[in-house]
Amino acid sequence: MTDAAVAPGVEELGAAIARCRLCRDAPRGGPQFRLPHEPRPVAVISGKARILIAGQAPGLRVHETGLPFNDASGDRLRDWLQVGRQEFYDADRFAIVPMGFCFPGYDAKGSDLPPRRECAPHWRERVMAAMPQVELVLAIGQYAQAWHLGPARGRTMTETVMDWRRHLGRNEQPAILPLPHPSWRNTAWLKRNSWFAEELLPELQKRVKTLAG
Structure with missing residues (x-):
């Protein structure tokens, strides 16, 4: 990687995010809006990385360890990228900033709740x-795609990812490549949509090699 100077404010911003308690202290009232734990923001801000991984929100294991994608989803994502853990956690190669910095807890069915609404606008x-x-x-x-693609995204996550060539071809800076979440819950989706592995992943891996190799 190059020895480019760190962008001004990166370290200060990372420290401010680590101190954030916005979702805990938001005056929304009622226990249903409260986190089930003390916030632990997890994000990797970088002044050098040319690839930003924009996820949704940390899961419980990530909350416990403070390391983004330190779970089975991360293993699948690293396989998609064709990088090892050492490269993945190199802040000169990858910035990792989810839409919500803290584990939001579980819903009644035991699934992770969506990212907190206070986080991204702030x-x-x-x-x-x-x-x-x-x-x-x-x-x-879908949450990262909603913010980064706005009205250009499709009606569903599948439509958005299927249209990946158009999104990459919009000549915007930075380029946006939509991906499904690498959760085990999407295993059936991956089997139904073989084009993802056959067409999208080679393009993803080529760009990762160019920008973070």
């Missing part, structure tokens, strides 16, 4: 402004 524009060197955003899941 932080996202500052995060993007602090990393002008980013050339490719991997928008993982």
Whole structure:
């Protein structure tokens, strides 16, 4: 990787995010809006990485360890990218900034809740402004796709990912590549949509090799 100077404000922004308690202290009332734990923001801000991994929100294991994608979903994502853990956690190669920085808890069915609504409006524009060197955003899941693609996204996550060539071809900076979440819950989706592995993943791996190799 190059020895480019760290962008101004990156370290300060990372420290501010680590101190954030916005979702805990939001005056929304009622226990249903409260986190089931003390917030532990998890994000990797980088002044050098040219790829930004934009996920949804940390799961419980990530909350416990403080390491993004430190779970089975991360193993699948690293397989998609064709990188090992050492490369993946190299902040000179990858910035990792989810739409919600803290584990939001579980719903009544035991599934992870969506990212907290307070997080992205407060932080996202500052995060993007602090990393002008980013050339490719991997928008993982519908929440990241909604923010990074806006009205250009499809009606469903499947439609959005299927239209990946158009999104990459919009000549915007940074480029946006939509991906499904690498959760085990999407295993059936991956089997039904063989084009993902056959067509999209080779393009993803080529760009990762170019930008983070």
